[in-house]
Amino acid sequence: MxxxxxxxxxxxxxxxxxxxxxxxxxxxxxxxxxxxxxxxxxxxxxxxxxxxxxxxxxxxxxxxxxxxxxxxxxxxxxxxxxxxxxxxxxxxxxxxxxxxxxxxxxxxxxxxxxxxxxxxxxxxxxxxxxxxxxxxxxxxxxxxxxxxxxSNKDSVRVYDTSQLKKWWIKYPERYNPKGKALDxxxxxxxxxxxxxxxxxxxxxxxxxxxxxxxxxxxxxxxxxxxxxxxxxxxxxxxxxxxxxxxxxxxxxxxxxxxxxxxxxxxxxxxxxxxxxxxxxNKDQGDFENRILNLRSLKFARVLIANIEKNIDFKNFKIFVVPKKASNIKHKLLKVEYQIIGQVDETIFTDEAKKIINKAPLSKFGIEPIFKFIEAKKFNHKNHFGYTKTNTYSYVKNSDLDSPKIRVISKICVDLNENDYL
Structure with missing residues (x-):
């Protein structure tokens, strides 16, 4: 048969x-x-x-x-x-x-x-x-x-930085970490x-x-x-x-x-x-990691600027501990921010809550965890310092104890916006 x-x-x-x-x-x-x-x-x-x-x-x-x-x-x-x-x-x-x-x-x-x-x-x-x-x-x-x-829309997002406006460096909160959506x-x-x-x-x-x-x-x-x-x-x-x-x-x-x-x-x-x-060779993960690092660092910088504008706390630094995934809806990552210096913990926390619950920090997708430390020593080989105006390029050959260094982290970011014009 x-x-x-x-x-x-x-x-x-x-x-x-x-x-x-x-x-x-x-x-x-x-x-x-x-x-x-x-x-x-x-x-x-x-x-x-x-x-x-x-x-x-x-x-x-x-x-x-x-x-x-x-x-x-x-x-x-x-x-x-x-x-x-x-x-x-x-x-x-x-x-x-x-x-x-x-x-x-x-x-x-x-x-x-x-x-x-x-x-x-x-x-x-x-x-x-x-x-x-x-x-x-x-x-x-x-x-x-x-x-x-x-729908695998994330897989076709534009994450080639040569095709993005240079704003992604200074304003990482404007960009989805996986890249820009197709229009x-x-x-x-x-x-x-x-x-x-x-x-x-x-x-x-x-x-x-x-x-x-x-x-x-x-x-x-x-x-x-x-x-x-x-x-x-x-x-x-x-x-x-x-x-x-x-x-x-x-x-x-x-x-x-x-x-x-x-x-x-x-x-x-x-x-x-x-x-x-x-x-x-898909490097979408690299772009995502870079955007999240930029957000983590900038969150600290913006927080410092607003705290100092609203209350009389000066010269404290923030140490940014590398991120972890957040379980909170609409939050992308959990970041520990160690407040280093002599500040009143209660006053700082109350003011920080007001600041982070409204734009721009509410748009960063960050769940912040605050810890307070009076002093901390840093290894200059493994830590990088940033100023109150720039967290996308670390300060070269600088004393991390210097007053101009306000944000410190093991996260190393060194971007020149002119390279992405």
């Missing part, structure tokens, strides 16, 4: 109509996220019979898309998501708001619109010049299946036709690799399943493979499928190595 071979449903691109998703994908296969750019209504013939968009009325087109994304909804994990790259167009001398018309259709299915992102792409497709202004952006609609959806305008240029030489797939409107990688990073983890029901040149599928995700694609044009397979074979080794290198 011949055994029945299980149908492959992962890491495959089907030469099938996306309207047949539920008949094609195994019922046990679930998708974590779908990333796609549907056909541009009737503006481009993709050389396939019975295709979605070309040759249809607008209502037929919308209804077909609704049916397709209803199928996608059914096979999506409960914490799954959907990304749709789509644009408006002009008909009869007016703009047709396709992104919003489609969004309303998808809400009827149950998809929850979470974000509308502007993709600033710099280049345009031929029909976008019908108006008197050049069209250099498209919409990215981001949906979730439920309110509790997978709702994304700048990714459309790949230039032929710019990747023999590796490049020719397609009417290819998606930027880095933009797709960003979506994948936000919405999935390694080994998750990613779907593109309008695979086209296969950018979503190939990027999924590079980033150790499983892919499922649908594409009616056999030439695109052949080009995708050839492209993936040529590029897989190169871009998988690039992905692994980025993951291994």
């Amino acid at each position: 011949k055994l029945k071979t299980a149908k492959k449903t992962l890491n495959v691109i089907y030469n099938q109509d996306a309207r047949n998703i539920l008949d094609t994908i195994d019922s046990n296969t679930k998708v974590t996220t779908t990333i796609t750019s549907p056909p541009y209504y009737d503006m481009k013939d993709y050389d396939s019979d019975n295709q979605v968009g070309y040759g249809q009325t607008y209502e037929e087109y919308l209804n077909d898309l609704k049916s397709i994304f209803a199928g996608v909804f059914e096979i999506t994990e409960q914490n799954g998501t959907l990304w749709i790259i789509i644009d408006t167009f002009k008909r009869n001398n007016q703009v047709i708001t396709l992104p919003f018309d489609l969004s309303n259709k998808l809400k009827e299915i149950g998809w929850l619109l979470q974000d509308v992102i502007i993709w600033k792409k710099d280049k345009t497709v031929p029909w976008s010049t019908n108006g008197f202004m050049q069209r250099k952006f498209e919409y990215i609609l981001f949906f979730s299946k439920t309110a509790n959806y997978k 709702e305008v994304w700048e990714f240029p459309i790949p230039t036709q032929g710019s990747w030489g023999e590796e490049y797939i020719r397609h009417f409107c290819p998606l930027p690799q880095n933009m797709v990688a960003t979506m994948i990073q936000i919405s999935t983890d390694e080994n998750d399943n990613i779907l593109d029901p309008f695979a086209g040149s296969g950018t979503v599928l190939s990027q999924s493979a590079y980033m150790k995700r499983n892919y499922i694609g649908f594409e009616l044009n056999k030439n695109y499928i052949s080009m995708f397979k050839e492209y993936l074979e040529k590029t897989f080794s190169k871009y998988r190595k690039e992905y692994e290198l980025v993951i291994q």
Whole structure:
């Protein structure tokens, strides 16, 4: 008796109509996220019979898309998501708001619109010049299946200090320790036709690799399943493979499928190595540690300035003990501040409570613990001194007992803001 071979449903691109998703994908296969750019209504013939968009009325087109994304909804994990790259167009001398018309259709299915992102792409497709202004952006609609959806937004935060304003040095409380969040305008240029030489797939409107990688990073983890029901040149599928995700694609044009397979074979080794290198060398933790160190030190400096302004305590120093995680909600870390000098503990504590419970110190995410010591000796090799005006660069070759040194710690920070202009 011949055994029945299980149908492959992962890491495959089907030469099938996306309207047949539920008949094609195994019922046990679930998708974590779908990333796609549907056909541009009737503006481009993709050389396939019975295709979605070309040759249809607008209502037929919308209804077909609704049916397709209803199928996608059914096979999506409960914490799954959907990304749709789509644009408006002009008909009869007016703009047709396709992104919003489609969004309303998808809400009827149950998809929850979470974000509308502007993709600033710099280049345009031929029909976008019908108006008197050049069209250099498209919409990215981001949906979730439920309110509790997978989101790795911290993993795509901007923590490259060369891309941040120099304020992160003097004002670390303004920056999330994991980096600056993405905004709702994304700048990714459309790949230039032929710019990747023999590796490049020719397609009417290819998606930027880095933009797709960003979506994948936000919405999935390694080994998750990613779907593109309008695979086209296969950018979503190939990027999924590079980033150790499983892919499922649908594409009616056999030439695109052949080009995708050839492209993936040529590029897989190169871009998988690039992905692994980025993951291994990710220094987000270093940025987070630096921001928290800057906050810990600045907290002491601001506290000193306010205490001296409000009460007659002079020349005391604060020794900052390296941080620990805080268990208090909305607090990032617990820091011990040792108050060194002859101060009244009760008066200091009462005044400090008033100061730390209002801005700016209330915004630092620090749970302070105060201890009072009349005198303390410091090892000049292991301790670093800061002034009342600067806690982002320690004072070199200075006596830690000097009156100008007000904050002392084993935390060593030596940053020059001019290096980050």
